[in-house]
Amino acid sequence: xxxxxxxxxxxxxxxxxxxxxxxxxxxxxxxxxxxxxxxxxxxxxxxxxxxxxxxxxxxxxxxxxxxxxxxxxxxxxxxxxxxxxxxxxxxxxxxxxxxxxxxxxxxxxxxxxxxxxxxxxxxxxxxxxxxxxxxxxxxxxxxxxxxxxxxxxxxxxxxxxxxxxxxxxxxxxxxxxxxxxxxxxxxxxxxxxxxxxxxxxxxxxxxxxxxxxxxxxxxxxxxxxxxxxxxxxxxxxxxxxxxxxxxxxxxxxxxxxxxxxxxxxxxxxxxxxxxxxxxxxxxxxxxxxxxxxxxxxxxxxxxxxxxxxxxxxxxxxxxxxxxxxxxxxxxxxxxxxxxxxxxxxxxxxxxxxxxxxxxxxxxxxxxxxxxxxxxxxxxxxxxxxxxxxxxxxxxxxxxxxxxxxxxxxxxxxxxxxxxxxxxxxxxxxxxxxxxxxxxxxxxxxxxxxxxxxxxxxxxxxxxxxxxxxxxxxx
Numbered sequence: 001x002x003x004x005x006x007x008x009x010x011x012x013x014x015x016x017x018x019x020x021x022x023x024x025x026x027x028x029x030x031x032x033x034x035x036x037x038x039x040x041x042x043x044x045x046x047x048x049x050x051x052x053x054x055x056x057x058x059x060x061x062x063x064x065x066x067x068x069x070x071x072x073x074x075x076x077x078x079x080x081x082x083x084x085x086x087x088x089x090x091x092x093x094x095x096x097x098x099x100x101x102x103x104x105x106x107x108x109x110x111x112x113x114x115x116x117x118x119x120x121x122x123x124x125x126x127x128x129x130x131x132x133x134x135x136x137x138x139x140x141x142x143x144x145x146x147x148x149x150x151x152x153x154x155x156x157x158x159x160x161x162x163x164x165x166x167x168x169x170x171x172x173x174x175x176x177x178x179x180x181x182x183x184x185x186x187x188x189x190x191x192x193x194x195x196x197x198x199x200x201x202x203x204x205x206x207x208x209x210x211x212x213x214x215x216x217x218x219x220x221x222x223x224x225x226x227x228x229x230x231x232x233x234x235x236x237x238x239x240x241x242x243x244x245x246x247x248x249x250x251x252x253x254x255x256x257x258x259x260x261x262x263x264x265x266x267x268x269x270x271x272x273x274x275x276x277x278x279x280x281x282x283x284x285x286x287x288x289x290x291x292x293x294x295x296x297x298x299x300x301x302x303x304x305x306x307x308x309x310x311x312x313x314x315x316x317x318x319x320x321x322x323x324x325x326x327x328x329x330x331x332x333x334x335x336x337x338x339x340x341x342x343x344x345x346x347x348x349x350x351x352x353x354x355x356x357x358x359x360x361x362x363x364x365x366x367x368x369x370x371x372x373x374x375x376x377x378x379x380x381x382x383x384x385x386x387x388x389x390x391x392x393x394x395x396x397x398x399x400x401x402x403x404x405x406x407x408x409x410x411x412x413x414x415x416x417x418x419x420x421x422x423x424x425x426x427x428x429x430x431x432x433x434x435x436x437x438x439x440x441x442x443x444x445x446x447x448x449x450x451x452x453x454x455x456x457x458x459x460x461x462x463x464x465x466x467x468x469x470x471x472x473x474x
Contacts (some may be wrong), residue, residue, distance in 0.1 A: 008400050010408040011083040014415060016382070018076045020375055021419055025069030027374045030144055030190065031197025032062040033137040036117075038224075040133045044126055050217050057217070057438045058201075061430060063118055066110075068426045075415075083408060087389050087399035090167045094160060094176055098150040106143035110136050141190065148189050152182040155381070155391050156250045168390070180250055184243040185381075191236045192377065195337060196370025198228035203367025204434050206360035217438035219354050222363070226353070230341035237334055241297070248298055251391060252307050254384035257320040258327045259294055260284040261308040268292035269306035274328075277320035282310060284324075316387065323384040330376040333369050340366055 005013075036059055043051035077099070080088045088095075116124055116132035124132070159175030160168045170176060205222030208215050248255045256262075260272045262282045271294040275287035295304040309317050340362060347353045385391055389399045 005405065005409070007403055007405040007408050008397055010405055010412055011079075011400055011403070012396065014083065014408060014412045015076070015079055016379075017412070017419070018072065018079065018415060019378070021423055022069065022072035022076050023374060023378055024371050025065050025072060026140070026144070027193045027196045027371065028200065029062060029065045029069055030140045030193035031195075032058060032065060033140045034194070035197055035201065035224075036062060037130075037133050037137040040130055044130060050220055053438055054217050054221060057436075059118055061433050063114075064426060064430055064433070066114070068423060072419075072423070081401075082411075083401050083403060084389075084399050085401040087394070090165075090394060090399070091154075091390060094153060094168050094170055095150050097170075098146055098153070098177070102143055102146035102150075106139045106146060109142065110139035113139070144190055144193070145186060148186045149177050149179070149182050152185045153177075153179045154389060155179075155185075155385055156181040157390050157393060162393075166394075168393075181243075181246055184239065184246045187239050188236070188243050188377075189374075191232055191239060192370065192374050194228060194232055195236060196374055198225045198232070199337065199340075199363075199366050199370045200368070201225040202229065202363045203365075206363035206367075207434070208437050209354060210357065210360050210364070211437065213354055215437060215439065221438070222360075223348075223353065226341065226344035226348070226363075229337055230345050233334065233338045233341050237338065240331075240334070244298065245300075248306075251384065253309065253312050253316070254318055254323065254381070255298065256307055256309045256311075257318045257323045257384055258380060259298075259306070260287065260320060260324045261294070261306060262310050262320075263308040264305070264311055265295065265308070266305050268296075268303045269294035269298070271297065275324075277324045279309075279314075279317070279320055284320075318384045318386045323380045326376040326379040326383070330373050330380060333373040333376070336366065337369060337373075 036055060039051050039055040039058065042048070043055060113132040113135040116129060117136045120132060121129040153176055156179045157168070158179040159170065159172035161171050163169055201221050202225030205218045205220075205225060208218035209222055212218070244255070257277075259269070260275050260277045261269060262277075262284065268291070270287075270289035270291050272284060273288045273290065275284035277284045292302045295306055296302050298304065298306055309320065340359075343359055343362070344353060347356045347359050353359070387395050387397065389396050
């Protein structure tokens with residue numbers, strides 16, 4: 001079951017497939033964990049039951065997402081031994097500790113406090129419960145830090161030496177961790193996670209506003225999401241520009257592929273808005289260009305030099321077609337996000353944020369845009385690194401385990417079937433949770449809030465909001 005493909009291509013497809021499934025869950029859970037911490041802090045500060053209701057609403061969604069992220073991550077990591085054992089052998093002394101630090105510092109932190117964050121408010125008190133929620137949020141960010149450091153090192157390796165067998169030997173862990181692309185890649189990734197969550201939260205809030213524009217909880221989540229969209233999207237565009245300049249310095253062949261340039265432009269490169277890169281013919285067909293704008297964006301000079309793919313041997317070039325289109329998908333979505341954020345500011349100024357139904361419909365449509373953007377960005381950077389696993393030093397073809405194509409093909413088919421069944425069911429359940437309106441139960445939550453604010457414990461006849469929230473989640 002090889003589909004006419006080599007073992008290397010099948011192994012790359014399998015890893016891309018499993019990483020794609022895994023990536024969308026941390027991209028959501030990183031932002032959701034921080035969102036929960038903010039909601040819980042607002043509840044403790046204002047004692048407004050609407051924030052407690054939203055916390056209970058989103059903590060169930062976070063728990064499901066977190067669980068699917070853990071499962072998909074474990075499956076993904078096994079492929080380092082099954083399909084990419086030579087890479088593990090050669091680069092394991094660098095990558096292994098970074099992955100281990102992620103487990104020791106981040107995953108254990110998240111796992112240790114997760115139960116308290118989800119179920120412990122009544123048992124440990126509001127103060128310690130807030131600490132637990134914050135630790136889970138911090139744990140997700142630490143996890144992103146270590147994983148991004150490992151991935152960045154593969155793009156811009158530093159702090160190592162090579163032994164006689166070609167294995168990477170750590171020499172300077174500070175240089176390894178804080179390699180040249182790490183700060184840009186980490187900032188870009190975390191902001192992408194926040195925007196992914198913001199637009200998902202905004203879509204859910206907009207959906208319920210379309211059903212009931214007086215739903216206060218829907219108003220709060222929509223407002224918070226639109227603030228995030230309006231503030232963070234311009235920052236993300238700026239960070240993306242800085243990341244692009246860093247990539248131009250350290251991985252110029254990737255930039256050439258992303259831009260669809262085969263020829264070197266010494267007096268200003270055009271920006272190719274659309275075209276079809278052809279690696280065989282070494283040209284981009286049907287190119288729609290804006291003169292010199294490519295150099296202005298990449299070098300901040302109208303006459304800046306931009307190298308084309310012909311500067312490298314064919315064997316050392318990344319394939320241009322995928323990075324070319326995925327980069328444009330990512331950038332296009334980024335500007336759509338910016339447009340929606342600015343539209344929300346305009347509506348807020350005109351006091352129509354909660355009544356502008358076209359804004360709400362647009363927010364619903366954009367609900368999944370963050371997931372598409374992060375996947376498009378990941379495809380851009382990973383395909384653009386080819387033909388290397390460790391850029392410029394270790395080729396992908398030399399990183400493969402001694403496996404046969406039929407074995408990899410069979411496992412790929414099994415992954416596709418199992419993933420779509422298991423994670424398809426999980427995503428279906430998440431959409432059921434999204435459709436559930438975040439409505440306060442006036443019989444217990446509104447009446448109970450003044451007692452909580454005064455430090456009075458509810459009587460035995462009153463319902464516990466935590467149990468009630470879990471009951472609604474079911």
